[in-house]
Amino acid sequence: MKEFSYITREKDMEQASGGFYDVLIIGGGITGAGIANILSKNGISAILVEKSDFGSGTSQGSSKLIHGGLRYLQEREFRLVRELLKERNYILSNVRDSKKIKFNILIGDSTWKKSTIRTGLFLYNLLGGKLKIPRFHENRGKYPSEFTGYFEYEDGWCDDSRLVIYNVVSAHENGAVCLNYCEFRSVEKTGEHYLSTIYDSIGKRSLRVTSRMIINCAGPWAEKIAQMTDTNPSLPFKLSKGVHITVSRSRFPMDSGIAFMSKIDRRQIFIIPAGEVLVIGTTDNLVNDPEDFNPSGDDIDYIIRSAKQVIPDLDQKDVLTSYAGIRPLIGDSDDPGKIPRDFVIKTDGYIINVFGGKLTNYRAASRKVARIVSMKFGMKFHIKGEPEISYQRPETADRFVNEIRYECAVFPEDIMRRREAFRIYREDLGKSEEKAVNAAFREIRK
Numbered sequence: 001m002k003e004f005s006y007i008t009r010e011k012d013m014e015q016a017s018g019g020f021y022d023v024l025i026i027g028g029g030i031t032g033a034g035i036a037n038i039l040s041k042n043g044i045s046a047i048l049v050e051k052s053d054f055g056s057g058t059s060q061g062s063s064k065l066i067h068g069g070l071r072y073l074q075e076r077e078f079r080l081v082r083e084l085l086k087e088r089n090y091i092l093s094n095v096r097d098s099k100k101i102k103f104n105i106l107i108g109d110s111t112w113k114k115s116t117i118r119t120g121l122f123l124y125n126l127l128g129g130k131l132k133i134p135r136f137h138e139n140r141g142k143y144p145s146e147f148t149g150y151f152e153y154e155d156g157w158c159d160d161s162r163l164v165i166y167n168v169v170s171a172h173e174n175g176a177v178c179l180n181y182c183e184f185r186s187v188e189k190t191g192e193h194y195l196s197t198i199y200d201s202i203g204k205r206s207l208r209v210t211s212r213m214i215i216n217c218a219g220p221w222a223e224k225i226a227q228m229t230d231t232n233p234s235l236p237f238k239l240s241k242g243v244h245i246t247v248s249r250s251r252f253p254m255d256s257g258i259a260f261m262s263k264i265d266r267r268q269i270f271i272i273p274a275g276e277v278l279v280i281g282t283t284d285n286l287v288n289d290p291e292d293f294n295p296s297g298d299d300i301d302y303i304i305r306s307a308k309q310v311i312p313d314l315d316q317k318d319v320l321t322s323y324a325g326i327r328p329l330i331g332d333s334d335d336p337g338k339i340p341r342d343f344v345i346k347t348d349g350y351i352i353n354v355f356g357g358k359l360t361n362y363r364a365a366s367r368k369v370a371r372i373v374s375m376k377f378g379m380k381f382h383i384k385g386e387p388e389i390s391y392q393r394p395e396t397a398d399r400f401v402n403e404i405r406y407e408c409a410v411f412p413e414d415i416m417r418r419r420e421a422f423r424i425y426r427e428d429l430g431k432s433e434e435k436a437v438n439a440a441f442r443e444i445r446k
């Protein structure tokens, strides 16, 4: 397999400077990574630039559920749920690190109605390709007595940043140039083409790249990029912050996930077992700043107070860490929960803006964009079943060295927070791994 490291990054940077590409992709989250993967597989010369590390925006701050979104059935989003479930099934069958996760959805007098959930789950299973009548289980002391019982259902889970990395490495294998720590700063039109200025925050230098097309996949920053490229399609663009906390799984042992309704505002909350922790969230509050990734005290307090319904002993001091993601949404409602979660693609000449979307349906977004690119360039693409991941992390003793050499981890935090995400899934937040990760960097740099 091809080396993809800070050393090849230097070489790629030199080549890219003054270079000409079919497509410049802005943003190395799941959307940009999936699009780089499918386009490069079809022979398009693509350069992807990410201002920080790959998968360090919203694609590291999600609930990491690969799901159809049971709740979207309430909003009658049947087409979206069916598409998401199809994609869920694909990811569960093809991405080794993904896994099925069982959820118990709790029912009580002040939560959803039993009949609503039974019907919803029946439909959910059906849309996901399974004919299964949901069975209600009596509580029998498993949960606090305010819950009469629960329904079981199954969904998927996959670490979000890892899915991004797999797509970026696959795109790199296909020949795409993928540059982390490189920010798109400005663009000018030169005849038929676009001349963009990219800033490398590691080398502290700028490079100029010419492309026939620009694809804006900047997630919560997408509106800003659309303004910079003069293609702002005056959509009702909104940002909503979602916070999660983690607590020790050994202190609160749990094998199945839990979905329940918060008494505070009747929103759905998940408790998700992952590694050594339970991930609990999330919130859904409108914000103005795409950089507003800090969980606030109020957000954390809301999650704890909600989760106490299920884990009465849970306390502020149990919180190991917290993290936030910003949802890019397109919709008029002031209630972000009511805004559809599907992606919206707007094309203006040779600039494509991708807004919104879910982690789960990134492949559907990639295919839709690939169809537009193939039409614009008058080329025939192979789109069905794509984008496929051609790289998955091998089980090796030199795991961290592998991540530096083949997954372009540039700094220890790229491993600690994203490629391994110890900062989330470990009780000690990965402190016990820091030495080994630093040693891997020393080993490579020898």
Ligand SMILES: Cc1cc2nc3c(=O)[nH]c(=O)nc-3n(C[C@H](O)[C@H](O)[C@H](O)COP(=O)(O)OP(=O)(O)OC[C@H]3O[C@@H](n4cnc5c(N)ncnc54)[C@H](O)[C@@H]3O)c2cc1C
Binding pocket: 026, 027, 028, 029, 030, 031, 032, 049, 050, 051, 052, 053, 054, 055, 056, 057, 058, 059, 060, 061, 062, 063, 064, 065, 066, 067, 182, 183, 184, 185, 217, 218, 219, 220, 221, 225, 240, 241, 242, 243, 282, 324, 325, 326, 327, 356, 357, 358, 359, 360, 361
């Ligand atoms: C709290 C929360 C929970 C969620 N849970 C789920 C879930 O369980 N399941 C699910 O399917 N979906 C979930 N989602 C949705 C999912 O996380 C997002 O749809 C997805 O991560 C968006 O990916 P993206 O690539 O579009 O955006 P991002 O991941 O934000 O990527 C955009 C990238 O663009 C980069 N960028 C910005 N400006 C520039 C520039 N000038 N130059 C270069 N790069 C730039 C950023 O650094 C960023 O990395 C959740 C979202 C949130 C917020």
